[in-house]
Amino acid sequence: MPLYEFQCKKCKENFEISCSLKEYEETKPSCPKCKSKEVSRRISLFFAKTDSKT
Numbered sequence: 001m002p003l004y005e006f007q008c009k010k011c012k013e014n015f016e017i018s019c020s021l022k023e024y025e026e027t028k029p030s031c032p033k034c035k036s037k038e039v040s041r042r043i044s045l046f047f048a049k050t051d052s053k054t
């Protein structure tokens with residue numbers, strides 16, 4: 001399963017969610033700390049690895 005990384009825009013908390021893309025779209029992740037839905041998605045570790053050729 002892909003791992004999604006998020007950062008809360010309000011409290012700057014970083015958190016990870018492992019779920020399918022379908023689940024992700026249906027659930028709309030919220031910050032585990034302040035429960036805000038104002039979160040920005042970061043690049044997942046899986047994709048970051050394939051992009052590190054240098």
Ligand SMILES: [Zn+2]
Nearest residue numbers: 008011031034
């Ligand atoms: Zn938060």
